[in-house]
Amino acid sequence: MLQYSNEKAYTFKGGRVNMVSISDVAKQAHVSKMTVSRVLNHPEQVSKEIFDTVQTAINELGYVQNRAGRALATNKSYTIAFVMLDEVAAVDPYFGQLVTYIADILNQAGYTMELHRSLDNDFHAIDGILVSGARESDDAQLNALTYPLVTYGEQAGAASVDVDNAAGIKLAKQHLVDAGYEQLIYLGLDLDEQFAQARLDGFLDSEIPVDQNNIYRIANDDHIARSLVQTLQLAPKTGIVAATDRLALGALYACLIDQQAVPQDVGIIGFDGIFIHQMGPLTLTTIAQPLERIAEAMVSQLLEQIEQQVRTNPHIVLTPELQLGDTTLHN
Amino acid sequence: MLQYSNEKAYTFKGGRVNMVSISDVAKQAHVSKMTVSRVLNHPEQVSKEIFDTVQTAINELGYVQNRAGRALATNKSYTIAFVMLDEVAAVDPYFGQLVTYIADILNQAGYTMELHRSLDNDFHAIDGILVSGARESDDAQLNALTYPLVTYGEQAGAASVDVDNAAGIKLAKQHLVDAGYEQLIYLGLDLDEQFAQARLDGFLDSEIPVDQNNIYRIANDDHIARSLVQTLQLAPKTGIVAATDRLALGALYACLIDQQAVPQDVGIIGFDGIFIHQMGPLTLTTIAQPLERIAEAMVSQLLEQIEQQVRTNPHIVLTPELQLGDTTLHN
DNA sequence: TTGTATGCGTTATCAA
DNA sequence: TTGATAACGCATACAA
Numbered sequence: 001m002l003q004y005s006n007e008k009a010y011t012f013k014g015g016r017v018n019m020v021s022i023s024d025v026a027k028q029a030h031v032s033k034m035t036v037s038r039v040l041n042h043p044e045q046v047s048k049e050i051f052d053t054v055q056t057a058i059n060e061l062g063y064v065q066n067r068a069g070r071a072l073a074t075n076k077s078y079t080i081a082f083v084m085l086d087e088v089a090a091v092d093p094y095f096g097q098l099v100t101y102i103a104d105i106l107n108q109a110g111y112t113m114e115l116h117r118s119l120d121n122d123f124h125a126i127d128g129i130l131v132s133g134a135r136e137s138d139d140a141q142l143n144a145l146t147y148p149l150v151t152y153g154e155q156a157g158a159a160s161v162d163v164d165n166a167a168g169i170k171l172a173k174q175h176l177v178d179a180g181y182e183q184l185i186y187l188g189l190d191l192d193e194q195f196a197q198a199r200l201d202g203f204l205d206s207e208i209p210v211d212q213n214n215i216y217r218i219a220n221d222d223h224i225a226r227s228l229v230q231t232l233q234l235a236p237k238t239g240i241v242a243a244t245d246r247l248a249l250g251a252l253y254a255c256l257i258d259q260q261a262v263p264q265d266v267g268i269i270g271f272d273g274i275f276i277h278q279m280g281p282l283t284l285t286t287i288a289q290p291l292e293r294i295a296e297a298m299v300s301q302l303l304e305q306i307e308q309q310v311r312t313n314p315h316i317v318l319t320p321e322l323q324l325g326d327t328t329l330h331n
Numbered sequence: 332m333l334q335y336s337n338e339k340a341y342t343f344k345g346g347r348v349n350m351v352s353i354s355d356v357a358k359q360a361h362v363s364k365m366t367v368s369r370v371l372n373h374p375e376q377v378s379k380e381i382f383d384t385v386q387t388a389i390n391e392l393g394y395v396q397n398r399a400g401r402a403l404a405t406n407k408s409y410t411i412a413f414v415m416l417d418e419v420a421a422v423d424p425y426f427g428q429l430v431t432y433i434a435d436i437l438n439q440a441g442y443t444m445e446l447h448r449s450l451d452n453d454f455h456a457i458d459g460i461l462v463s464g465a466r467e468s469d470d471a472q473l474n475a476l477t478y479p480l481v482t483y484g485e486q487a488g489a490a491s492v493d494v495d496n497a498a499g500i501k502l503a504k505q506h507l508v509d510a511g512y513e514q515l516i517y518l519g520l521d522l523d524e525q526f527a528q529a530r531l532d533g534f535l536d537s538e539i540p541v542d543q544n545n546i547y548r549i550a551n552d553d554h555i556a557r558s559l560v561q562t563l564q565l566a567p568k569t570g571i572v573a574a575t576d577r578l579a580l581g582a583l584y585a586c587l588i589d590q591q592a593v594p595q596d597v598g599i600i601g602f603d604g605i606f607i608h609q610m611g612p613l614t615l616t617t618i619a620q621p622l623e624r625i626a627e628a629m630v631s632q633l634l635e636q637i638e639q640q641v642r643t644n645p646h647i648v649l650t651p652e653l654q655l656g657d658t659t660l661h662n
Numbered sequence: 663t664t665g666t667a668t669g670c671g672t673t674a675t676c677a678a
Numbered sequence: 679t680t681g682a683t684a685a686c687g688c689a690t691a692c693a694a
Contacts, residue, residue, distance in 0.1 A: 019406075021671055032681045037673060047679060067456035068408060069671030071399035072686045075350075079445075088431045093606070096427035100419045103446045114410075115434040115444050124398035222610065246610075253612040256587055275424070279553065279577075279610050281584040352687055363665045368689055378663060400687030403670045 086133030093275030101295035169202025181239030225250025245270035417464030424606035432626035479636035500533025512570030556581025
């Protein structure tokens with residue numbers, strides 16, 4: 001099923017085209033290579049006249065800096081590795097957003113982002129590493145890395161950026177109570193990971209007492225959540241706190257199928273706020289992870305380590321925000 | 332809301348740690364630099380004894396090749412730029428999968444993948460470019476690039492890999508007819524893009540005649556699709572062909588709310604098969620884009636250009652596949 | 663089979 | 679303010 005049609009074909013002379021180097025620019029501008037280098041890196045040290053001459057030459061020749069040469073000379077590559085250890089199938093939409101934000105922010109700072117999917121390969125020519133989806137079993141490998149490093153999610157022995165998961169769930173509870181829901185149910189994850197535990201802890205927080213019998217822990221699957229919720233006898237004015245938007249969506253389906261009025265009789269609030277919350281028959285009310293702020297924090301912490309040439313291990317915690325949708329009552 | 336706790340802090344001596352070079356290995360193994368280089372690049376030219384000695388030295392010292400040095404010497408960087416021009420919010424889950432496949436495949440081939448989000452920045456130190464989400468307005472910029480280039484989706488003057496959208500929709504029609512649905516409705520996109528037109532063309536294909544009055548074109552939004560379908564009088568045994576899974580999901584919501592039996596009375600089939608199709612109360616039957624094959628085709632076509640040092644413009648078309656779900660009747 | 667000399671493009675150092 | 683020289687780490691060409 002392949003269609004080939006060679007309309008235009010030209011060779012890349014000598015491997016690549018456009019091999020204008022700093023020497024070519026220097027010749028064209030009748031100055032030394034160093035002067036050209038200074039125009040690029042320390043323009044304040046160059047006289048206005050020469051600066052203009054060199055700039056003109058650069059434009060005329062279409063000179064583009066060769067990063068390999070610079071990397072070799074400066075021992076800096078202006079490249080950051082983003083290592084994505086999560087299973088994409090499980091975290092899909094979140095991944096796309098995070099990687100995009102990080103790439104954009106790094107780009108603005110003059111860096112390039114490489115994408116890696118494993119810690120096993122050697123890293124070459126990078127100035128630092130960002131990691132998402134690391135587990136405890138990755139600790140040894142992470143600690144063996146000799147690069148500036150920031151992880152997403154708490155990690156021993158490494159700088160990290162994380163969301164305050166417990167605070168997020170407390171926010172969710174408060175919102176449901178404020179909206180007049182009287183009985184709270186928790187649809188949680190049966191995962192043995194730190195964030196899952198923290199979200200459960202948030203639900204168990206004593207400020208708003210809850211009934212231990214109303215806590216369920218299942219896999220992060222909307223179909224399973226739907227089945228579970230369909231077995232429950234939901235009293236009027238029930239508020240469902242789901243540990244993820246995906247679970248919340250399952251609860252919503254259950255209500256829809258069983259003719260429960262959402263948000264009048266049952267309120268549903270999810271967690272994450274990334275794509276999935278808007279994929280239901282109703283837009284979910286959710287606790288939104290501040291992905292852009294997460295990306296910014298990860299990058300700025302990493303660049304600080306690079307600049308200071310010191311590896312530090314701060315644990316930066318960001319508070320998620322309530323994002324109103326159509327599955328809870330509110331003004 | 333920041334918590335800092337510096338447990339361990341050490342400096343990166345001289346910018347980075349671990350600056351073992353080929354010279355250090357050579358010294359340790361009592362050979363010349365060239366012999367070390369050969370062990371790495373042409374092991375067959377080296378005697379077994381020396382090979383082992385050098386390998387031992389490499390392991391002992393923890394030597395990692397410096398890519399900048401190699402790039403400078405060989406004029407190859409073993410780095411590919413993947414330029415993602417799509418709006419992430421619109422194509423979210425698809426993007427995550429594609430970029431992941433491409434990164435993995437490139438990695439296996441010994442390449443590193445950089446992620447870019449614009450064609451505006453200069454590209455340095457790359458061997459080739461992959462592009463997704465280009466529009467006609469990007470043609471000029473793409474043609475100005477002097478690197479080996481492959482785009483996803485048809486593009487003038489560049490090699491491209493695309494899905495046979497018309498064939499996919501024809502597959503969908505055939506499946507619905509085979510399943511016994513008698514009246515076909517098309518829920519299409521109002522976009523002015525090539526793929527949207529191709530999918531419509533597939534529905535209009537004369538092999539299975541359709542009624543022009545049963546064609547609707549809207550934005551790619553499940554809420555809008557739901558509203559639209561709710562206004563339709565769906566005769567029993569109606570088959571809905573949706574141009575995207577997101578539109579199909581909207582149709583499914585409409586049926587659910589209006590108590591139409593899916594798949595018994597109404598059959599629904601989507602297009603894309605990436606994440607969204609499994610996010611509904613029922614798993615969608617869909618025409619799945621072969622993302623992994625797309626990624627493989629893009630990479631292999633690009634590497635071929637790089638190897639041959641020739642820019643060619645084949646148009647590679649891949650056929651999508653029917654993926655059965657719970658929204659159509661079948662055995 | 664192994665070693666020597668040279669150059670890739672850039673920047674830092676030092677001298678003018 | 680500008681320029682000459684050396685160095686970064688590696689691989690190619692050539693010599694031994």
